[in-house]
Amino acid sequence: MEISALLTSAGINISICIVLLSLYSILRKQPANYCVYFGRRLVCGGARRYDPFWYERFVPSPSWLVKAWETSEDELLAAAGLDAVVFLRMVIFSIRIFFITAVVCIAFVLPVNYYGQPKVHKEIHLESSEVFTIENLKEGSKWLWVHCLALYIITSAACLLLYFEYRTIAKMRLGHITGSASKPSQFTVLIRAIPWSPDQSYSDTLSKYFTNYYSSSYMSHQMVYHNGIIQRLLLDAERMCQSLKHVAPEINCKPSLTPCTFCGGLTATNSFHILSNEGDSVKGMELGHKMSAHFQERPAAFVFFKTRYDALVVSEVLQTSNPMLWVTDLAPEPHDVYWRNLNIPYRQLWIRRIATLVGAVAFMFVFLIPVTFIQGLTQLQQLSHAFPFLRGILKEKFINQVITGYLPSVILILFFYAVPPLMMQLNVFSSVRDIPAQLARAVPTQAGFFTTYCFTSGWASLACEIMQPMALIWNLVAKAVSKNKDESYETLRFPYHTEIPRLLLFGLLGFTNSVIAPLILPFLLIYFFLAYLIYKNQILNVYITKYESGGQYWPIFHNTTIFSLLLTQIIALGFFGLKLSTVASGFTIPLILLTLLFSEYCRHRFAPIFHKHPAQVLIDMDRADKMAGKMEELHKKLHSVYSQIPLHSQKSSSKGECSTPFANQELPDPEKLKPEEGDAIAKELWGYQGNESGQEHEDKSCPSASSPEHRTPTMIELHKRS
């Protein structure tokens, strides 16, 4: 690929990006789109709407970039939780390491590559991009030590940065554990595979087991019921409530379904609270008994313990001599529980996991077909050979440039959005021992392709991310077609599952190309910088934090980065072998071993913190709570929050993620928008009110998006009914 083709591709993408970002800065000011671009702000605390003048609304402005840049990490942590902070730290790590890499490689490696062979150079834009790769060096070149040294610098910098990041994030994680003092999940253990007994219910078996073996720490438990049963039960309850109302109309019949009425446990009353009349209690008992016939307990339960440490111990110890029974885990947060999954018998879980793995592998192999085709596109000769009718068109220069520089990765994206393109190297391998050399041959020839991939999958996808085209279209269609204002808008969660792999992929591309084809590095650096601003903006404005893992993504990032470093070193080793430099090869092998040692060290030093809770920390928390007399209060809450029946009391706890600090700290600066105007109207575009009265002014263009529970259809239904 020529440099001009590369620049064409870069030009196309830069223009697209600028157009889309400008469009975004206009679209976000349209009141109709607030629920697309400020979904999070609408959910968290009421926001007063202010319609700017028409001419303001159609002028692009960079205020959002400034705002995103200025938000500090503490503000982000308070607003969006640890996962968001860890994600942005991944981006910052990438910026840092690729800044170092770019400086080292462009200052030292690139000139060595360019002047690698004694030949007359063309003008820069007519040069092939391969002139800048290591391929341009002649065999046995004495300048390969520069590459080897660069490799050492990059690896050392990466390891140092990784170490400090890991340490900081481990500290943050501990802070996350200790900071979230009143989490009910810390007192709760999820038990699966309760053994079946013919003469007693699962609930009885469970309470017998725990009162026998954990009498000093066991408090109570909450069974999991068959999901369908719960639905039917709710209907039954309402119907019964209606009939009771008919009999005794003086009873105020709100379906105030407090958990203990339904769920056995230690407070084993099967009667309704609404049966306050003593005379009706017998009837109520009968009804309750009839209802319990409907119960279909599953062999799973949430068990509550007196202290966090007790729960930790039970969750980590092997319970009985059959490891497939009494399987214990620390419970998820109440609003993270996916009740339907708890219905699956534990015996099936491992089979399901294997099936998922097999499916994923099969999926990857299916994608080899488009990948092979696309790889062919970058080699024009092959293309014109395969499709003779294209020969005429391909001779035209611009089309040629577009096809080699842009089209392949666009097609790839269409086919292949989710699967890392590392697979495209798979069909190259045919020999075990020659993998380094084969990789070394494959990477530079694909360097141009990877660069354009960075443009399309990287830059353009970031622009897509901020534009939210799907949500935008959906919003427009919904408004145009269905006039029903009451339809709930789906507030999105940050798609960590696609964005972290994308970051990792670009990291992999950056490392592997660093010393071999350093031309990609500036483009990557632009990508990471843009990613930092855009993701930060999106996290602050669009996405809500529903599930908080406490930074558990970091070890994945760490390990994959180490893998990328190792792959880089192996490819470089192959290259040094191909270029017959024994010195450089010899110096690379210790580097590989040192990197492996570093990886092992981190695995011992930090990884356990991300899988287990330290006992010392939990014991200290328990003590602090006991001293402060908070324990009682915490215990009281436990039973009600893990209720399979959606309760009103749950709302407040699951709404905890929209924290108040955000409302205070995250005020956008409308002054930046129009600082010259002294008008009071322009003082703020969005005003936040921490107090409850703010709810009145709630934006009604995306109505009833006030709490995350509204998001599943069942919940909405139940909510409406109540």
Next chain:
Amino acid sequence: MEISALLTSAGINISICIVLLSLYSILRKQPANYCVYFGRRLVCGGARRYDPFWYERFVPSPSWLVKAWETSEDELLAAAGLDAVVFLRMVIFSIRIFFITAVVCIAFVLPVNYYGQPKVHKEIHLESSEVFTIENLKEGSKWLWVHCLALYIITSAACLLLYFEYRTIAKMRLGHITGSASKPSQFTVLIRAIPWSPDQSYSDTLSKYFTNYYSSSYMSHQMVYHNGIIQRLLLDAERMCQSLKHVAPEINCKPSLTPCTFCGGLTATNSFHILSNEGDSVKGMELGHKMSAHFQERPAAFVFFKTRYDALVVSEVLQTSNPMLWVTDLAPEPHDVYWRNLNIPYRQLWIRRIATLVGAVAFMFVFLIPVTFIQGLTQLQQLSHAFPFLRGILKEKFINQVITGYLPSVILILFFYAVPPLMMQLNVFSSVRDIPAQLARAVPTQAGFFTTYCFTSGWASLACEIMQPMALIWNLVAKAVSKNKDESYETLRFPYHTEIPRLLLFGLLGFTNSVIAPLILPFLLIYFFLAYLIYKNQILNVYITKYESGGQYWPIFHNTTIFSLLLTQIIALGFFGLKLSTVASGFTIPLILLTLLFSEYCRHRFAPIFHKHPAQVLIDMDRADKMAGKMEELHKKLHSVYSQIPLHSQKSSSKGECSTPFANQELPDPEKLKPEEGDAIAKELWGYQGNESGQEHEDKSCPSASSPEHRTPTMIELHKRS
């Protein structure tokens, strides 16, 4: 290789075996060799020696075979522990599965292979052994379904047998945990990496930590001291004792070094017990203080807890937010502690582990050199090509047969005793995708070699095992050269680390050759049967059980057997591919998946029992002991048994492995030897006396072999000194 060459090899080995086994049955009757062939019996309980008449002593007899055959599993368990039982169960499993395999493959697969091509067969002994392999089938043969079916039968039988064995052994392991009620290790946790503090000792740091966080369960602890210090301390103590004796000669000065005097802990007295005089106590304190300057605590300790469950919990929970500090593990048994290893800082351990791994890999690659040479020997043409002067000799038939049938594996054994010869296949691989086909090509051509390997490494090594040539020679030399009767004889422990890999290797050979070259199976079956008798005899007579893992070897055997099955299936898949049988290939793939599923199931169902102790079992044990009032007694013992200074009280506990049931049940039947004689002298060759008076008659030809402590030179020295 011709069948006659194979039979030559078999003949040579069978004769060697018969000669050696006859020799053994004579040698074992010589009183001078008792300590070689009855080491275990000499150690465990005194044995009266009886010298048979001279003519009895020189007649070979099969009585030992009968005895070994008749010993039941319960007797073996009582005598030699669970590890020995599990090892013999591995042998029994191998006999069972290879009996089934041999029947299936010789009845169905062998005829199909033999008549695979329509040609005139020679006489059997002139046939090449390759006629019996799957290679003899013509391409696209319709008879390959027989092989596929055989594969299914073998895999199903193996999985069923493995499942039942795993279940039985898991039960036995639980029985082992519950049965050994008074094990101090169950109450003890080994702590490593105690953090260093400038203003207090490790011991203080530890007791502060545990009294703070585990006040309800923590009892006391026992620091680990620098090994050299302990030695010097013992010397100092004796010297001081001497000087004190000089000052106050009335004090009875026996160096009665009870543990609490030296080892801080909770009973932190640095004075001697012998300082009973009040006036001397001040002086004693000074001396003690001076001594404590000698102390050099290591950041490791044994911590004792009130119940087994408490110890389990502390050992399994992550202690603090730094996983490299306060590292906890369940303690080993007191006599299993290798104090020198506890001196190694925890931070070094993982580096050492990696170094070991790297060393092992390097070691394997070094062994590729002799293996390549030996592999060449089986192809005679290559040999005569490489060494032209051998051509004349090689033409002679017998030499030809010996060289191809016997020599290669003998040379291999010499070079290569410890490393599995699977590596020899390594340099064949050059393509990832063709591994099954390449394996399929490689295995049958090496079938002859593997068969002779079975003779030499299998049969002959068993004969060596029972003969104990090294011990025999050592015994003779020791008796002839040094007349010092007091020299201690080293009682051996069963070499699980070489014998289990050997069993596994023969299992691998058996499985991989089963459907491809079934001719090896009868020879393997003979090997396993012989192994059963010989190992049983050796476990009963020769080896002592010093370290008892409680059957933890089994999961290794299980997993490796699954690996062998999978490799067999992959090789068969390659063969079905080579022979162009899509049906057989198609049916093999589900078999592979099913085997993997089975493996996963067992990993979930049984494996955790072999890594963790079930809480329920330990709690029940604690309760039973509390009810019986044994707890106090157990607690008292704890501190003294984990003492770095060898104590007399330790002897009794570490001698526990020579259990009394053995003395009662394991009487050899001398009647079998000479049933026709009514002479009282011939009634028993060995008489056991469970009571202490038996010690008087202790066999003095291998003196002072009465307790395992005598085995390390330091201990002997210390023992003598005291």
